[in-house]
Amino acid sequence: xxxxxxxxxxxxxxxxxxxxxxGLEESLKLYEExxxxxxxxxxxxxxxRRKVEAVKEDGSIESFEEK
Amino acid sequence: xxxxxxxxxxxxxxxxxxxxxKNTFKTQFYNLAIEGEVSSFKPSANGHWYFxxxxxxxxxxxxxxxxxxxRLGSRPKEGDKVVAIGSIxxxxxxxxxxxxxxxxxxxxxxxxxxxxxxxxxxxxxLGYFDMQKKKPIPEIVSCIGVVxxxxxxxxxxxxxxxxxxxxxxxxxxxxTLVQGEGAAEMIAARIDQANEVxxxxxxxxGRGGGSQEDLLPFSxxxxxxxxxxxxIPVISAVxxxxxxxxxxxxxxxxxxxxxxxAVIATEGIFKRREELRNAEESLVSALRDKLMNAERRFVxxxxxxxxxxxxxxxxxxxxxxxxxxxxxxxxSSLELRFAYASDAPFTLLKNRYLRRxxxxxxxxxxxKRESLSKIDRYPEKISRLFEQVDSLFSTKxxxxxxxxxxxxxxxxALSPMNVLSRGYAxxxxxxxxxxxxxxxxxxxxxxxxxxxxxxxxxxxxxEMR
Numbered sequence: 001x002x003x004x005x006x007x008x009x010x011x012x013x014x015x016x017x018x019x020x021x022x023g024l025e026e027s028l029k030l031y032e033e034x035x036x037x038x039x040x041x042x043x044x045x046x047x048x049r050r051k052v053e054a055v056k057e058d059g060s061i062e063s064f065e066e067k
Numbered sequence: 068x069x070x071x072x073x074x075x076x077x078x079x080x081x082x083x084x085x086x087x088x089k090n091t092f093k094t095q096f097y098n099l100a101i102e103g104e105v106s107s108f109k110p111s112a113n114g115h116w117y118f119x120x121x122x123x124x125x126x127x128x129x130x131x132x133x134x135x136x137x138r139l140g141s142r143p144k145e146g147d148k149v150v151a152i153g154s155i156x157x158x159x160x161x162x163x164x165x166x167x168x169x170x171x172x173x174x175x176x177x178x179x180x181x182x183x184x185x186x187x188x189x190x191x192x193l194g195y196f197d198m199q200k201k202k203p204i205p206e207i208v209s210c211i212g213v214v215x216x217x218x219x220x221x222x223x224x225x226x227x228x229x230x231x232x233x234x235x236x237x238x239x240x241x242x243t244l245v246q247g248e249g250a251a252e253m254i255a256a257r258i259d260q261a262n263e264v265x266x267x268x269x270x271x272x273g274r275g276g277g278s279q280e281d282l283l284p285f286s287x288x289x290x291x292x293x294x295x296x297x298x299i300p301v302i303s304a305v306x307x308x309x310x311x312x313x314x315x316x317x318x319x320x321x322x323x324x325x326x327x328x329a330v331i332a333t334e335g336i337f338k339r340r341e342e343l344r345n346a347e348e349s350l351v352s353a354l355r356d357k358l359m360n361a362e363r364r365f366v367x368x369x370x371x372x373x374x375x376x377x378x379x380x381x382x383x384x385x386x387x388x389x390x391x392x393x394x395x396x397x398x399s400s401l402e403l404r405f406a407y408a409s410d411a412p413f414t415l416l417k418n419r420y421l422r423r424x425x426x427x428x429x430x431x432x433x434x435k436r437e438s439l440s441k442i443d444r445y446p447e448k449i450s451r452l453f454e455q456v457d458s459l460f461s462t463k464x465x466x467x468x469x470x471x472x473x474x475x476x477x478x479x480a481l482s483p484m485n486v487l488s489r490g491y492a493x494x495x496x497x498x499x500x501x502x503x504x505x506x507x508x509x510x511x512x513x514x515x516x517x518x519x520x521x522x523x524x525x526x527x528x529x530e531m532r
Contacts, residue, residue, distance in 0.1 A: 003207075003339060010346040017353035031354050038347050045235060045340050052226065054217060054240040055260065064217070064240050 003044070006037055082159060089157035092164065096155035101127065101166060102174055103151070105143045116142070120151060120166065128165040129153070135169050148174035176279070183286055187313055195295050201319045202300040205268050206335030210237040212267030212299065214257045217242035220275040221306070221325040228329035233336035239267055244284075245274035251287030258293040258301070270297060271328040272314060273304030285312035294318050304328030487519035505530045 013034045016022050022030070054064040079087075103120030110116050114133030119126050129151060136142070143149055153168040190196065211229060215221045217240060229236055241257035244250040254272065261270055272294065274285070284290060285305050294301045294317045303318035304325045305311070315321040322328035330337075487493070494502040495515045502514065512527040 007339075007342060007346055010343075010350060014346065014350045014353045017350070017357055022357075027354060027357050031350070034350050038343065038350070041343050045233075045336065045343065050230070050235055051237045052240070053238070054242055057256075057260075059260070059263075061239075064238075 003041060006041055010034055010037055010041075081162070085157060085159045085162045088164075089159055092155045092157055099153065099155070099166070101151050101153075103127070103149065105147045105149055106145060108143065108145055110142070116168075118143070120149070128163070129168050130165055131168040131171065139171060143171065150174050150177060173279075179279070179283075183313065186286065186288070186291075187316065190291055190295075190313065190317065195291065196316045204300050204302065204320055204331060204334070207339075208233075208236055208268035208332060208336065210239055210267050211329075211332050212239045212241060212261045212270040214241045214243055214254060214261065214270060214272040215274055215325065216245045221245075221273060221304075224275075224324070224326040225271060225304075225329045228326050229333055232330065233333040233340075236333065236336060246277065246281045246284060251284035251289045254284055255287075255289035255293035258290075258297055262296075262298050267299055269332050270299045270301045271304050271322075271325065271332055272301055272318065273322070273325050273328055274306060275325060276306030279311065282306075282312050285314040290314055291317050302328045302331050487517070490519075493517040 013030045016030055017027055052064045053061050055061055101120060103122050103126075106119045106121055106126070108116065108118040114136070116129075116131040116136050118129050118131075120129050121127075131151075131153075149171050150173075151166060151168040151171045153166045153170075155164055156167045157164045194200065211225075213222065213225055215225070222240065226238060229238060239261075241261055243253045243257045245254070258270065258272060261267055272285075272290075274282075282305055285303070291313050294303070294314055300319040302320045302322050303312065303314040304322040304327060305314060306324050320331055322331055493516070495517070496502055496508075497513045497515075499515070502508065508527050510527060510529055514525045514527055516523040516525055
């Protein structure tokens with residue numbers, strides 16, 4: 001699923017939680033789903049460690065450390 | 068000795084000749100461009116600049132007043148070759164003259180500017196700057212290519228800013244010279260090289276601020292053309308002097324600084340992180356509201372039950388007829404009192420609840436499942452509570468009616484009618500008094516006899532012996 005779809009789902013769940021007719025049992029299930037979703041989304045956005053590399057003129061790549 | 072010049076008919080006073088020279092200079096020597104080397108540069112306390120312009124053979128005094136030198140980006144240094152624009156002014160009291168400078172530029176700069184304008188117009192005519200040819204910067208980038216020097220502020224700022232805004236995005240640096248001879252060719256080659264492999268989603272091409280000469284490579288045809296043919300969207304990020312480098316015009320986006328370039332390249336990711344954070348916050352607050360509301364109702368119902376219980380225990384039924392209205396009254400006063408009293412336990416609970424929320428972060432499992440399902444069955448609980456009250460009262464009602472029946476039957480046991488039914492009769496005289504003996508009766512007195520099944524009129528005929 002794309003980020004947009006997942007984010008939309010998160011927002012839908014929030015709307016459902018705000019609805020007075022949603023019972024607590026259901027709310028908890030929804031919340032668990034939402035937590036999983038938001039963890040997954042955060043992971044793609046933040047938790048991956050980036051690579052910083054430099055491309056030499058001959059095209060070879062070396063890791064880059066700022067001096 | 069006759070002279071054709073009337074001015075010389077008589078000797079001139081010193082101030083007269085200086086004033087004449089002043090006026091002549093004023094009308095003849097204005098808006099001059101004078102090229103020379105700056106020397107004896109002396110700024111005064113009130114911000115005016117005094118200096119000398121010289122070449123190998125001569126020199127001229129110059130002044131540039133504060134209000135004019137304010138507009139220059141930088142102050143000239145000793146030995147700088149400059150072109151000063153200004154007018155000659157004569158200082159009458161001393162008979163000296165100087166150049167009053169209104170603007171000044173580095174020697175050759177005017178040519179350079181004109182040359183760059185010409186180049187800009189050329190590429191503009193070729194359609195290099197057309198808006199419809201600009202490629203959008205992708206919303207989501209996984210790798211940002213950077214064409215700049217491997218040391219210095221530019222790469223530092225870019226690494227720093229991207230790390231803060233999009234920590235998962237890879238950076239691929241194409242180190243290059245950014246000024247001096249060969250810089251333009253190298254920048255262009257690196258842009259082309261970045262396009263050879265589909266590694267980068269966007270390219271930042273730039274450097275930190277510098278003098279106009281330093282920035283020149285970014286206006287060279289090699290760089291302009293490399294940016295133009297780049298398949299990868301290019302952000303031009305040449306420090307501080309926006310729109311000076313032609314790379315700003317041909318690039319898909321222009322940035323004021325390398326930092327700004329990094330901001331633009333990470334905009335989509337940064338926006339998503341914000342959106343996600345907002346979504347998470349409203350999710351948590353929606354759940355918290357739900358839980359707080361549920362827990363409040365839970366406490367409400369406990370409180371109500373306790374009140375109803377204590378009240379129903381103290382009810383005394385005085386008569387069967389009033390039982391129902393008492394029941395109704397008691398219940399409605401309970402509801403009223405409950406409505407007034409319900410705030411206090413809630414405040415206590417709220418504090419307790421908030422602490423709990425904090426200690427568990429926002430993990431929903433912090434509330435016990437069983438108590439949650441209890442709250443979920445709220446309407447069921449209420450009706451059961453009322454059933455309980457109902458049965459309490461009906462027990463009381465049953466007991467009372469049983470007592471009532473018992474007393475009715477004992478009253479009935481004492482009733483005279485009951486005696487009559489066993490064959491006894493009540494005898495009354497004509498005045499309606501019950502006759503209990505013969506002593507007050509006279510022969511032929513009228514008597515009224517009541518039996519179970521009717522009344523008889525009779526006449527007293529004397530006492531039985």
